[in-house]
Amino acid sequence: MKVLITGSNGLLGQHLIPLFARDGKYSVIATGRGTNRSPQGENYIYESANLRDAGSVQQLVQKHQPDIIIHAGAMSQVDECEKNKDACWDTNVGATRYLVNAAEKVNAFFLFLSTDFVFDGLSGPYNEDAAVNPINYYGTSKVAAERLVHNSKLQWAIVRTVLVYGVANDPHRSNMISWVRDNLRQGKKIKVVDDQVRTPTLCQDLATGCLLIADKKATGYFNISGKEILTPYDMAEQTATFFQLDTGLIEKISSRSLAQPAARPAKTGLLINKAEQELGYKPHTFAEGLEIVAGEIR
Ligand SMILES: NC(=O)C1=CN([C@@H]2O[C@H](COP(=O)(O)OP(=O)(O)OC[C@H]3O[C@@H](n4cnc5c(N)ncnc54)[C@H](OP(=O)(O)O)[C@@H]3O)[C@@H](O)[C@H]2O)C=CC1
Ligand SMILES: Cc1cn([C@H]2C[C@H](O)[C@@H](COP(=O)(O)OP(=O)(O)O[C@H]3O[C@@H](C)C(=O)[C@@H](O)[C@H]3O)O2)c(=O)[nH]c1=O
Numbered sequence: 001m002k003v004l005i006t007g008s009n010g011l012l013g014q015h016l017i018p019l020f021a022r023d024g025k026y027s028v029i030a031t032g033r034g035t036n037r038s039p040q041g042e043n044y045i046y047e048s049a050n051l052r053d054a055g056s057v058q059q060l061v062q063k064h065q066p067d068i069i070i071h072a073g074a075m076s077q078v079d080e081c082e083k084n085k086d087a088c089w090d091t092n093v094g095a096t097r098y099l100v101n102a103a104e105k106v107n108a109f110f111l112f113l114s115t116d117f118v119f120d121g122l123s124g125p126y127n128e129d130a131a132v133n134p135i136n137y138y139g140t141s142k143v144a145a146e147r148l149v150h151n152s153k154l155q156w157a158i159v160r161t162v163l164v165y166g167v168a169n170d171p172h173r174s175n176m177i178s179w180v181r182d183n184l185r186q187g188k189k190i191k192v193v194d195d196q197v198r199t200p201t202l203c204q205d206l207a208t209g210c211l212l213i214a215d216k217k218a219t220g221y222f223n224i225s226g227k228e229i230l231t232p233y234d235m236a237e238q239t240a241t242f243f244q245l246d247t248g249l250i251e252k253i254s255s256r257s258l259a260q261p262a263a264r265p266a267k268t269g270l271l272i273n274k275a276e277q278e279l280g281y282k283p284h285t286f287a288e289g290l291e292i293v294a295g296e297i298r
Contacts (some may be wrong), residue, residue, distance in 0.1 A: 004029045004066035006051060006099065006109070007073030011035040011175070012113065013089060015072060015207040017044055020214070029064045032073075036179040039169040050097035061102035068109045068214050071099055073146060074142075078117070081138035082262035092141035093148070100152045109217045110154045114142050114196070115163040116225070121265020124197060125229060128160075128221040128274055136262040155160040157213045159206075162225040162270055165235075165289065166203025167296040177293045180236045182246035191253040194233035201225040202289035205281075212279040223270035226283050235286065241291045276281065 001019050007013045008030030014037075021028040021044045028044035030036070036046040051073050061069070074092050075081055081088035094185045096112065103110050116124070117139035118132040134140045142285030149156045163175050183190045201224070220272075230238075233252050239249045255264055275281035284292065 001026050001068065002029065002066045003027070003070060004031065004061065004064060005072065006031050006113075007071070008032040010072060010076070011164060011166055011173060011203055012072045012206055012252055014038045015166065015203050015212060016072065016167045019207045024146045026214075031060060037170045043088055044147040051098065052090050054098045057098040058102050059094070059107060060250070061099070061108070063257070065106050066108050068217075069083065069099060069103050070113075070210055071096060072110045072215070074113065074148060074149070076138075077199040077242040078138040078264070079135060079261045080143065082136055086136050088137055088141050093144045096145040096148050100154065101149055104153050107112035108154070109214070110149060110150045110152070110156040111213055112145065112156065112158050113147050114158050114160045114272055115139065117265060118143050118146065118160065119265055119268055121267050123266070125199060125269030125271050127221075127271040128223055133274055134222060135265055138262065139265070155217060155219055157219055158211065158221045159210060159224050160221065160277045161201050161206050161223075162268060163198040163200040164203050164206055166293055167201055171262055172190065176232070176235060177239055177290065178297050180239040180250075181245065184240055184249050187249065189249045191251045191257070192233045192236040192253045193258065194231045194252045195254050195266060196232055196264060197229060197267040197269055198232070199228065199232055200235055200286060202284050202292065204292065205283040205289075209281050211274060211277065212281055214236060216279065218279060222275050222279070223272050224271040224275055224281060225272060226286060226289070227272055229269050230254050230286060230287050232271070238286060239290060242287075242294065
């Protein structure tokens, strides 16, 4: 079975490659922008492609004829999306359109990665059929991309997740655990919000959720996240305690004082009953996740 993974240089992509390539059931084609930044072995093909170029996307899919496409590629920096709406739309919606069109030609199963930011955060945690109502442009772009997938002729799964933590090689996104640990190790104070409610997701668990869906070609919406409801402050405090660092250096703040360009939904978090029952999905606890990440970060 051939699987094409987009966003392969990203946090999730770097964990999808070894998981899908490990036992020979899948032959993996990983695609990212520029050179391959994934540190994994060589039992997969890497192809550089700009997903915003319709011709490159069509050529890539036509060449490899994947049975499954896992579309993890995105512009995932929320504030960047707010400041550069055209780039956000071209990447998060345009690229998805090109991939859906190409997938329809080869009849590939399509697994799309989406986010809790499709919700307004007024009444989380949310299950799969909650009404979407995004409050920032990143979320708006993801709702539009979900609609493209939903209305396509494909067999599809839309996977929503939340505040993914873990370690990537040469990441283009910050990793919260390292950010807390490194600052506190240097005795630096950090300001962490305690008015956002999330179900933080260990990257390995998200990758496993995608594998469970791919194995079954399970269709529909799936919430794949952690189970514990935590605030970023809870996460920071647990991280500091785990690394035996001074929690006194962590200052509780409200999101408002971060003065971020993009609004964040306050109370999200996802309910994962459906994934537990239909897929046998079983995420790690945050404490277990910390252990795993601690073993990976240098
Ligand atoms: N991280 C999180 O907390 C959450 C993530 N998600 C979603 O999950 C998915 C994976 O997230 P994550 O791995 O953390 O995100 P990353 O930002 O780490 O990875 C996204 C990848 O997409 C690539 N990409 C962006 N634009 C293009 C393009 N034009 N052509 C080719 N590749 C491109 C990036 O390339 P480059 O490395 O060159 O920048 C990057 O490697 C995304 O769809 C994201 O929206 C949902 C909820 C939470
Ligand atoms: C930078 C910063 C972040 N934080 C908190 C806010 C946030 O909840 C958490 C992570 O910071 P971020 O800026 O990455 O948060 P954010 O951009 O909100 O993360 C989002 O990313 C996109 C891709 C998603 O899809 C969402 O699910 C969510 O994970 O840390 C602080 O408390 N203090 C800080 O100084």
